[in-house]
Amino acid sequence: MREPLPPDMFDEICPSGLAPIRFGDKWAPLVIACLEHGPRRFSELRVPLRRVTPKGLTKSLRGLERDGLVSRTSHPGTPPRVEYELTPLGRSLLEPMKVVCAWAGEHWEELLDAREAYDNRLREAR
Template identity: 45%
Template sequence: MQPNVYEANCPSRQLLDRIGDTWSVLVVVTLAEGIHRYTELAKRIEGVSPKMLTQTLRGLERDGLITRTVHPVVPPRVDYALTELGHSLYALVEGLEKWAETHIEDVQAARAAYDATVQAYSAK
């Protein structure tokens, strides 16, 4: 009954997997700006292969986070847009970004300190 993150089929775990997928997050972030076409997304999200882009888009569509609109013209034209659900998820991603901006200095300081002590040990 209660959410159990330790089980793979738990809702919270599934969301975790989605948030964990870099391409999915990148698509959501890009679509938060507005409607985009397939090639626009491909150009915007540098480094994504057509295979992964399609795969990601399908997954997002399946989960009701984005809509896919096919215009029956030649050459084909397909528009992708965030749904209301997608926008609410984007709000969370924004929260992550805010946290990152606020605490990144702490994290980097911690990393530097940690690396320094490790270096000291291995140098000995």
């Protein structure tokens, strides 16, 4: 039996949200991180990804599947059970993602300051 994903796996103020480099869509890196330790069902992914709507999570999973980063396996039964798992190509992203997250963590203050300055300039221009 796999360990359940912790509900607080992704803090609302998470460096991954600040990283200027995107791996797929907005939620894709978080989905990839959830799948790092093995296959997961949609309902398991929803626990730490509670800020993502079911429609948004489905869109991310389909995009990752389309790009060859995630595989979807449907197991027969009543009800049918579907699991998502990283492919070897998807696993190859784990290390670069960790490097980007570490970089964002190191530059957290600079990134926040830059975003705040940009937003202030936009407000002043109006």
